[in-house]
Amino acid sequence: MxxxxxxxxxxxxxxxxxxxxxxxxxxxxxxxxxxxxxxxxxxxxxxxxxxxxxxxxxxxxxxxxxxxxxxxxxxxxxxxxxxxxxxxxxxxxxxxxxxxxxxxxxxxxxxxxxxxxxxxxxxxxxxxxxxxxxxxxxxxxxxxxxxxxxxxxxxxxxxxxxxxxxxxxxxxxxxxxxxxxxxxxxxxxxxxxxxxxxxxxxxxxxxxxRDPQYKDAGVDDEDSSSEMLWFYVGTALGFILGFWVACGTLMIKRSWRHAYFRFVKETQDKLFVVTVVSVAGCRRKLAQVFRR
The missing domain is CATH 3.80.10.10 (Ribonuclease Inhibitor)
Known part of the structure; x- marks a missing residue:
């Protein structure tokens, strides 16, 4: 055909x-x-x-x-x-x-x-x-x-x-x-x-x-840079705001301030006890190994 x-x-x-x-x-x-x-x-x-x-x-x-x-x-x-x-x-x-x-x-x-x-x-x-x-x-x-x-x-x-x-x-x-x-x-x-x-x-x-493919690439790069800039700005503002909210609350509320420092002290004591016990246990095991 x-x-x-x-x-x-x-x-x-x-x-x-x-x-x-x-x-x-x-x-x-x-x-x-x-x-x-x-x-x-x-x-x-x-x-x-x-x-x-x-x-x-x-x-x-x-x-x-x-x-x-x-x-x-x-x-x-x-x-x-x-x-x-x-x-x-x-x-x-x-x-x-x-x-x-x-x-x-x-x-x-x-x-x-x-x-x-x-x-x-x-x-x-x-x-x-x-x-x-x-x-x-x-x-x-x-x-x-x-x-x-x-x-x-x-x-x-x-x-x-x-x-x-x-x-x-x-x-x-x-x-x-x-x-x-x-x-x-x-x-x-x-x-x-x-x-x-x-x-x-x-x-x-x-x-x-400007060819559109290069134009688009440039726009993408600009968008990326702009997004990164706002990301860092937002992170910094969030850190500053959070820090001052926490500090301001502790300075204004006496009961919260006492509770916070008590919590920090108790946590520190617990970590110290755990560390001492762990070190003592390691020493005992090492002593047993050397005795053999």
């Missing part, structure tokens, strides 16, 4: 792992459903998306003929109609679902993948640092999620990438400026990330700009 299109079917539940068992699957379109749960890691094992293969159309006619005439797909941010399509359109579209978790590292094994759309799926975590392994990728849409951290600088080497969108996430740090990123001049593909900086955004990565 080269094409599995279940777009807009009100599907619920997790993405079945059985989809990973289609070695000839080139197109997986599950967009606009109510699917939930994580992206199956086994999708990284889809053989047709891992290797670039030159097909002999006559040999694969029976397999691909139903999909060679007419197909509508949402690629590079727009819906296109493909006529006489050949089996080289490698695409995964899981957009507009309720998926959770991170992008599986295994997805970066799909080196022949041409389009990956994970927009508006509630995914989180960081963009995989080795996403540049997808060297054939032409379209990557990660907008409308909860991704954090930087845009991996390694993505600059993805020379086929012509459509890129990470708007409305929680990304931070400087936008890469070399190689392929010099072609992404539309600020809207980065908007909704208040801690991103650099061209084409108006926020410059100056010394005054």
């Amino acid at each position: 080269p094409y599995l299109g279940l777009r807009s079917n009100m599907l619920i539940g997790n993405i079945p792992k059985e989809f990973c068992q289609f070695p000839n699957l080139h197109i997986l379109d599950l967009a606009h459903n109510n699917l939930s749960g994580p992206i199956p890691r086994c999708l990284g094992n889809l053989g047709a998306l891992k290797f670039t293969v030159i097909f002999n159309r006559s040999e694969y006619r029976d397999l691909y003929e139903p999909f060679l005439e007419h197909l509508e797909m949402f690629v590079k941010g727009r819906q296109d109609e493909y006529i006489k399509i050949i089996p080289v359109l490698n695409l995964i579209d899981l957009s507009s679902n309720h998926l959770t978790g991170e992008i599986p590292e295994e997805i970066t094994n799909l080196s022949a993948l041409g389009s990956l759309n994970l927009s508006w799926t509630q995914l989180s975590g960081k963009i995989p640092g080795n996403i540049n392994n997808l060297q054939q990728l032409e379209s990557l849409d990660l907008s409308g999620n909860h991704f954090t951290g930087p845009i991996p600088p390694s993505m600059s080497s993805m020379t086929f990438l012509s459509h890129f969108n990470v708007s409305y996430n929680n990304l931070s740090g400087p936008i890469p400026t070399t190689k392929q990123f010099q072609t992404f001049n539309d600020p809207s593909i980065y908007e909704g990330n208040p801690y991103l900086c650099g061209s084409p955004l108006t926020t410059s990565c100056t010394s005054g700009f």
Whole structure:
């Protein structure tokens, strides 16, 4: 099966792992459903998306003929109609679902993948640092999620990438400026990330700009120092207050003062007696040992 299109079917539940068992699957379109749960890691094992293969159309006619005439797909941010399509359109579209978790590292094994759309799926975590392994990728849409951290600088080497969108996430740090990123001049593909900086955004990565992870760390340190300061102040005040309450009570109440000193004297006498008895017992035992 080269094409599995279940777009807009009100599907619920997790993405079945059985989809990973289609070695000839080139197109997986599950967009606009109510699917939930994580992206199956086994999708990284889809053989047709891992290797670039030159097909002999006559040999694969029976397999691909139903999909060679007419197909509508949402690629590079727009819906296109493909006529006489050949089996080289490698695409995964899981957009507009309720998926959770991170992008599986295994997805970066799909080196022949041409389009990956994970927009508006509630995914989180960081963009995989080795996403540049997808060297054939032409379209990557990660907008409308909860991704954090930087845009991996390694993505600059993805020379086929012509459509890129990470708007409305929680990304931070400087936008890469070399190689392929010099072609992404539309600020809207980065908007909704208040801690991103650099061209084409108006926020410059100056010394005054603070990445949220460092900002949070600074706030935590300040909070910790403040808490420790108040702890010591509270301890000192408590000691002083307790000391003067005790001393003041003893000075004002004569009966309490007499009772207190009597208690101290009795305790001292008891400790003295216990100490003397213990020392005498030890001496007797030592004397018996030496006599033997």
